[in-house]
Amino acid sequence: MTDDSNDYWKRNLIVCVFGSFTTIVAMTLLLPFLPLYVEQLGVRDHAAIVQWSGIAYGATFFSAALTAPLWGRLADRYGRKLMLIRASLGMAVAMSLLGMAHDIWQLVALRLLAGLLGGYASGSMVLVASQTPKARSGWALGVLSAGVMAGNLVGPLIGGLLPPLIGIRNTFLMAGGVIFFTFLATTFLIREAAHAFNGKTRKAGGGWAQIPDKQPIAAMLATGLLVMFATMSIEPIITVYVAQLVEPTRVTFVAGLVMSAAALGSILSSSHLGKLADRVGHWRIIIACLFAAAALLIPQAFVTSSGQLIALRFLMGLALGGLLPCITSVIRHNVPETIVGGILGYSVSAQYAGQVLGPLGGGFVGGHIGMRSVFLGTAGLMAAGALVNLFVERRRSQSQ
Template identity: 55%
Template sequence: MKDALAVAGNSYASDNALHWKRNLIVCVFGSFTTLVSLTLLLPFLPVYVEELGVRQNAAIVWWSGLAFGATFLGTGLTAPLWGYLSDRYGRKPMLVRAAIGMAIVMPLIGCAHNVYELTLLRLLAGVIGGYASSSTLLVATQTPADKSGWALGILSTGALAGTLTGPLIGGLLPGLIGIRHTFFATGAMIAVAALLTIVLVKENFVPRPRSSNAAAPAATKHRRLIVGAMFATAMLVLFANMSIEPIITVYLQDIHADRSHVVLDAGIVMAASALGSIIMAAPLGRLADRIGGWRVIVYCLAAAGLLMIPQAFVVAWWQLAILRFLLGAALAGLLPSIAKQIRQSVPESALGKVLGYSQSSQYAGQVLGPLAGGAMGGMIGMRSVFFLTSGMLLFGAVANLWACRKAADTGN
């Protein structure tokens, strides 16, 4: 069964053996630019909401959170659909669709007349966008199997760099050209990515016949076990990373950080996690190519779970920053390894749809993490959030180890 999957999984990669390196470069650039555009409004979003007519502080905060989260909600809801269509019509059309859609919607956000239009346009950006998700699908399926972990790590580095760079650009650009013109500029940047995608990305795509599950019940059971474990782990990764984000500023005040610098310190702490992931994503992806994706998943979950515990006992912001950097480094190996594991376990005819659901699982964790962390931190205490997240990560490591062994027994 494994050999059959390998042959089916390699056929598309073999057809595109001449293109995958150039396509990877374009996808890294496109993912970087689209994620810059989606995150750069973080520093000035409350100001823009106020410009659109909202006056009370509580309402400004509420609308800012709603408008920011709407994009990721839209992406999470539609990722399986775009994945399914990519299985039928090819990976490149989905990249082009996402890039052109974002290039059109971003300037429209700069033309919003009220917060309702702002929120709906942010939701639309998520619904028709998803360039980074489509890039993951193309790279995961087009790259040679023995290099897919490294390539996905490189792609993850580009996406994380965009997430980290976006707020920095958003803090500078509006002061130079104004808030609305900032959206126009980012739309132009995405248009460049769309043009590069259309011209440079090459794909030889032939729809693969759908396999019959009825003919191989043991293979189906094996596959469902692996895919289910990967979905749960994908959600856990984002849950763990985001559960602490809402309470970092308050937590630093709790450990008596200098109030005059607490916002800056919180920003450094948040950026430290992304920086750790940027540095380690590609090396851990390469490690997954050498020892297998599932081993890297187990090791990284265990390391991340252990690194959560000392974060509950820090007495200075820089200690938390160091630990968050190490946590980001540990988490960096998970998403590339998850995509690699799914690629090795799912027939090519269904890969787009399955990876789409994996993306939706990530966005579910991104939504549930801050909600759970904020609620638990308020009710029980902020240190409890670290212990809860640590327990979940360590349980995830044990569960993945069990699932790995169970899948091996089922597949034999």
């Protein structure tokens, strides 16, 4: 990396954090009012409203998971900035069109389109990982990760505030307009080193054959899936679990606090843990955070008050905050520059898979075995993940 690219990496980071925040807000703001919008589009039966709401919400993440590796490979071949321009413009158009849907099929199709054309946050990870000096990559990716998590936290809040004021359709149009500003900032403010994509880079293939040691990459893909699985596994049971701890009138409020606590902890810790990882090593932080999360999951199964659960989820969020930036850094340091985008695309897909499998696994285990088993089972998986990473890291160190 030359001094020319170093001159611009901080500006690139600022634009990528803003763009990732706004696009994630746009993807999640419809959560509070989605059932109402589905009903406006002609679905009347209560069960059908719930079913179509789930399909419409999941459609974006489904198509995003399928296309993330493709966009990553295209970023390696044609430039990371170009992929961010494509994603921001595509999301601006898709979000605006969502406000013009006339039936439920159009809504689902447009949600699929949003996932297909989007990918700004994952594209930002690729650009920041490749353009930031390696000695600062953990901190930079931690800041970017905090922006993404803040978007997930703020999106539903905005979605609960705006529709009563300006209407559901105008909320989508406003989101599209904000993302258009992201498109303009990306186009005119982000700078990418022109030499990063030469003829050799364009001819680079899919990537796996070019990775000298595949075991660390496989470990990072599995760890990314595991992190999202652990984060999302309690989502289906949290309201029922909280109902055992508080009076009925406070259930939904406390459940919201519990869900937000982990995200808030991750936002606060991600940049600090990333900075620490730049000094002590990314593998050490990954292993320590996995063990810490496993240890914090166990007492969550035996809490006797909502305050205990909120505090433990917050502490768990602090532990989880350092994982995704460190995973990205390890991948960047262990694959050739010409294929880093494609491999990070697979990492994003693995994380989306965790977001899908977490609620499915948590709901199944909670319904058939018991809610405490969700926490204990997830703790076991996190501990196993820490042991696997410890084994891979020691093997890698011995071979060097």
